[in-house]
Amino acid sequence: MTWYVVRRLAISFLVLLGISAVVFFLLHLVSDNPGRVVLGQRASPEAVTDFNREHGFDRPVVMQYVSYLGQLVQGDLGRSYKLNENVGALLRQNAGRSAMLSLAGLILSLLIAVPLGILQAVRRNSLIDRGATAASYVLYATPSFLLGLILIAVFSQSLPFFPAEASQSRSPWVVLTDPGAMALPVITLAVTSVAVFSQYQRSSALDQLGQDYIRVARAKGLPERLVLTRHLLRNACLPLITLVGTLIPTLLAGNLIVESLFNYPGLGLLFLNSLQREDYPVLLAYTLIGGVLTVAGNFVADIAVAAADRRIELEK
Amino acid sequence: MSSRHVNTAEATQTDATARSETELAELTRARKRVSPRSVLRTLRHHPLGLAGGLLLVLVVGFCLLGPLLYRTNQADVDLLNAALPPGPGHPLGTDPNGFDVLGRLMEGGKVSLQIGLLAALFATTIGTVYGAVAGLAGGILDGFLMRVVDILLSVPFLFFVLILSARFHANAVSLSLVIGGFSWLVSARLVRGEVLTLRVREFVLAARVMGASRRRLILTHLIPNALGVIIVNITFQVADAVLAVAALGFLGFGLTYPTADWGSQLASGATYISADRWWLIYPVGGCIVLTVLALNLLADALRDAVGRRAD
Numbered sequence: 001m002t003w004y005v006v007r008r009l010a011i012s013f014l015v016l017l018g019i020s021a022v023v024f025f026l027l028h029l030v031s032d033n034p035g036r037v038v039l040g041q042r043a044s045p046e047a048v049t050d051f052n053r054e055h056g057f058d059r060p061v062v063m064q065y066v067s068y069l070g071q072l073v074q075g076d077l078g079r080s081y082k083l084n085e086n087v088g089a090l091l092r093q094n095a096g097r098s099a100m101l102s103l104a105g106l107i108l109s110l111l112i113a114v115p116l117g118i119l120q121a122v123r124r125n126s127l128i129d130r131g132a133t134a135a136s137y138v139l140y141a142t143p144s145f146l147l148g149l150i151l152i153a154v155f156s157q158s159l160p161f162f163p164a165e166a167s168q169s170r171s172p173w174v175v176l177t178d179p180g181a182m183a184l185p186v187i188t189l190a191v192t193s194v195a196v197f198s199q200y201q202r203s204s205a206l207d208q209l210g211q212d213y214i215r216v217a218r219a220k221g222l223p224e225r226l227v228l229t230r231h232l233l234r235n236a237c238l239p240l241i242t243l244v245g246t247l248i249p250t251l252l253a254g255n256l257i258v259e260s261l262f263n264y265p266g267l268g269l270l271f272l273n274s275l276q277r278e279d280y281p282v283l284l285a286y287t288l289i290g291g292v293l294t295v296a297g298n299f300v301a302d303i304a305v306a307a308a309d310r311r312i313e314l315e316k
Numbered sequence: 317m318s319s320r321h322v323n324t325a326e327a328t329q330t331d332a333t334a335r336s337e338t339e340l341a342e343l344t345r346a347r348k349r350v351s352p353r354s355v356l357r358t359l360r361h362h363p364l365g366l367a368g369g370l371l372l373v374l375v376v377g378f379c380l381l382g383p384l385l386y387r388t389n390q391a392d393v394d395l396l397n398a399a400l401p402p403g404p405g406h407p408l409g410t411d412p413n414g415f416d417v418l419g420r421l422m423e424g425g426k427v428s429l430q431i432g433l434l435a436a437l438f439a440t441t442i443g444t445v446y447g448a449v450a451g452l453a454g455g456i457l458d459g460f461l462m463r464v465v466d467i468l469l470s471v472p473f474l475f476f477v478l479i480l481s482a483r484f485h486a487n488a489v490s491l492s493l494v495i496g497g498f499s500w501l502v503s504a505r506l507v508r509g510e511v512l513t514l515r516v517r518e519f520v521l522a523a524r525v526m527g528a529s530r531r532r533l534i535l536t537h538l539i540p541n542a543l544g545v546i547i548v549n550i551t552f553q554v555a556d557a558v559l560a561v562a563a564l565g566f567l568g569f570g571l572t573y574p575t576a577d578w579g580s581q582l583a584s585g586a587t588y589i590s591a592d593r594w595w596l597i598y599p600v601g602g603c604i605v606l607t608v609l610a611l612n613l614l615a616d617a618l619r620d621a622v623g624r625r626a627d
Contacts, residue, residue, distance in 0.1 A: 018467035026476070030483045141608035143559055145566045146601040149586055153597065157590060164590070253474035253563075260567060261586075271475070272567065275482045287475050294470040 008302060012295045019291035020072070024065050027280050033057075037278045038081045072288075078281035080274075087285045091267065093170075098266030101166075102255055104182065105189030106244070113194045117201025118228060118236060121209060132198060139195035144254050148188040148261045155184060166264035185262045189254055193247075200243055205236040238305055245301025248294045358621035365617020371610035375603070379425035388419025391574050399588070402595050409595040411584065417595055421603055423575045429607070431492045431561045431577070436553035438496030443503025444546055448534045450504070451511030462508065465501045473498055474563060481569040488571065495560045503549050510542035544622035551615035555608045562604050578604050 031037060035051035043051075052058045056067065071078065077087040120129040139147075156164040167174070167181040208214065209232065217227045256268030263269070267286055274282035359365050394414030402409040408417040450461040468476075476498045484490050514520055515538070523537050539546070558578075564570050565579020572580050578600050585596030 015463065015467050015470060018463065019470055022467060023471065026479065030479060137612065138605065138609060141555075141605045141612060142601075143562055143566070143604060145563070145586075146582065146604060149582070149589065149597055150601070153589055153594065157592060249470065249472040253472040256472075256474060257563060257567070272478075275478055278482075283475075283479060287471055287479075290472050290475060291470045298470075 004306065005303060008299055012299050015295050016292060019295075020069065020288055021065065023284055023287045023291070024068060025061065027284050028061050028064070031278060031280050032061075034081060034280070037280070077285040077288075080279050080282050082274075082277045082279045083282075087281050090270065090282060091285060091289065094265060094267045094270050097264065098255055098259070098268060100176070101182070101185060101189065101258070101264060101266060102251055104186045105193065105254075105258075106251065108186060108190035109193040109197055110240075110244075112190065113197030114201055114233075114237065114240070116194070117198045118205045118232065120198065120202040121205035121236075122228070124206065129202075133202075136195040136199050139191060142192070143257075144188055144192045145257050145261050147192060148184065148258060151184050151188055152261075164262070166259075166262040168263075168265065170265075185258050185264055188261070189251075189258050192254060193251070196247070197240065197243070201236065201240055204239045205232060208232055208236045211235075241304050242301045245297040245299075246294075248297040249290065252290050252293070359617055362617040362620060364613050365620070368610045368613025368615075368617060371606060372614055375425065375607050375610060376429065379422050379429055382422035383419065383426070386419060386422070388416040390415055390419055390423055399591075399593060401593075408599050409593075411581075411596055412588065417599060420576065420581060421578075421599060424578045424581050424600070425603055425607070427488055427571060427575050428558055428561050428577045428579075428604075431488050431495070432554045432557040434489070434492035435496035435499065435557040435560070436550050438492060439500040439553055439557075440503050440546060440550050441500075442496070443500035443549075444507045444539060444542075445534075446500065447504040447507030447509075448511050448538050448542075451508040452515060452530065452534060452538065458508075462505075465504055468498070469501050473560070477560065477564065478567065478569065481564055486564075486569060486571055491561060491564065491570070492557075495557050495564075499553060499556060499560070503546070503553070506545055506549055507539075507542055510545050511538050514538055514541050548615055548619045548622055551611055551618055555611035555615065558604070558607055558611070 033048065033052070034055070034057050035048035036043070039047055039051055049058075056064065059067075068078070075088070077091065079085070080087055080090055083090065116132060120132050123129055152164045155161045161180075162183045163181050164184070165181070166185045167178050169178070214227060214231060217231050218224070222230075252268070255266065256271060258264070259266045259268035260272055267289075271283065271286050274280075274286075359369065394410075396414070397406075397410050398414040399412050400406055400410045406416050406418070408421070411417055411420065446461065446465075450458045453461075477494050480494045480497075481491065484494070520533065520537055523533060528537070561570065561577050562579035562582070565577045565581070566583045566586075568580075568583065570577045570580040570583075576584070581600045582597065582604070585593065585600065588596055
């Protein structure tokens with residue numbers, strides 16, 4: 001097990017290095033003249049050249065990458081071109097709110113999807129199963145921004161239950177005290193994932209229901225409720241752990257769209273605004289963080305599955 | 317946008333089930349030759365796939381033939397007739413620029429479908445060649461190529477696409493290239509997987525013994541035999557690309573004038589949501605959902621028809 005973890009860590013590290021290189025060179029390709037972006041269109045060419053020389057942007061791109069890596073190792077994510085602020089601090093200001101939105105959405109969707117998927121598997125081909133499958137097909141084809149718009153139109157315009165805009169508070173704790181303002185963004189995020197998760201949970205539960213240990217549990221006279229909660233639940237959730245790990249990029253992208261739709265000041269909105277301001281250090285840093293989260297998610301998922309499922313034999 | 321992740325996760329399922337599944341697939345594959353006719357036959361007995369196919373025909377007909385039958389002026393702004401609710405002359409009303417919404421849906425659909433198809437073809441071509449080369453080469457090169465895929469898959473697709481499309485002026489071709497350029501990763505994985513199972517089969521060994529070149533192996537033996545998987549994947553890719561165009565358009569990086577893609581239309585409708593102009597949101601939203609739904613249903617059915625799981 002230790003050896004497996006070490007090997008996985010080494011691979012994760014290489015992947016992270018690769019991500020940083022890809023994103024860095026891509027952004028360099030898109031914008032290779034930071035002086036122009038920082039000083040604006042009216043600055044003289046000499047000023048731009050001076051700026052670039054002063055900040056080392058005239059060096060070969062490989063050198064720039066190496067010094068960026070050096071900064072990263074020291075925990076310095078660079079400085080925003082436009083906000084004249086440390087990127088790390090900027091991200092920290094917004095991370096809490098984004099994390100809260102994502103976590104709330106994820107938890108809500110799992111709370112719906114896991115029981116729903118198991119119910120569908122147990123009552124296979126019933127009306128409930130077919131209805132839920134049809135609904136998930138439709139939801140799967142519905143982009144989150146459309147779903148959010150419909151929710152706003154119905155629950156904020158026609159029936160004024162919730163505000164159309166998410167909480168604007170700077171502090172995550174104040175956001176927590178106003179759950180009404182977060183209802184629509186969280187529901188939008190959750191419902192789009194339920195479509196994927198419940199179908200996944202259904203097929204995994206179906207696989208497990210056919211296994212011998214379920215038959216044994218039933219044969220020894222265990223009530224069906226206990227068969228499902230004690231035996232099926234744990235094993236049927238294993239694939240979902242991996243799925244959540246691999247879905248992190250999708251969840252981050254979903255966050256970006258939902259934050260933009262509900263004007264929720266988190267990392268996604270920061271990314272979009274930085275894109276419009278051509279603030280590349282912020283884009284670079286957030287894309288990197290997305291990569292780190294994905295790699296970490298996959299890593300944790302693999303370890304969790306390995307720990308939870310004794311049948312997986314780890315390579316020596 | 318997430319079917320790919322579902323597939324990859326499915327591939328990493330527990331060993332026991334994965335093995336029995338591949339064995340099963342191997343058995344059925346040996347008996348079943350996949351021909352276009354057998355695919356059609358299976359599709360005919362697949363109600364959902366059939367529904368998806370019909371729906372797709374309707375959508376494509378609506379977008380391509382619609383403008384021929386229902387002529388509207390989509391070039392000149394007409395502020396006197398701006399934001400009219402549905403009524404005579406404008407079955408779905410007009411938008412804030414005075415464009416007829418129904419006609420605009422057709423035009424927007426045409427360009428959305430074009431981008432979707434072009435992006436999917438582009439992605440599948442890169443992915444197929446990449447995957448075939450990796451699978452056939454094996455060893456260090458394979459490891460390296462697939463780690464590159466892992467790396468690119470770790471960054472949200474939307475981030476890459478947004479960074480690039482913020483920089484380049486959006487037109488149908490640039491959007492297809494940007495979307496296609498970052499969505500070949502799953503095709504590469506699928507094709508590599510297929511090639512790995514194909515390359516140890518007798519006919520490939522025979523071709524190798526006869527001294528076939530790598531190029532010949534890939535083009536005449538491996539790719540044609542992986543075609544089923546590739547076609548299923550293209551269908552999923554078109555659906556994903558239509559969603560990606562819509563997302564880009566919604567975030568303000570799509571096509572706006574003279575034709576606006578569905579996402580941009582939805583975005584402009586969204587700004588009037590408090591004015592209760594429902595005809596600027598629901599019709600275009602319905603078009604996106606129906607198109608993606610049709611493609612996904614068809615792709616699912618094709619996957620069943622081809623007789624193997626496309627993961």
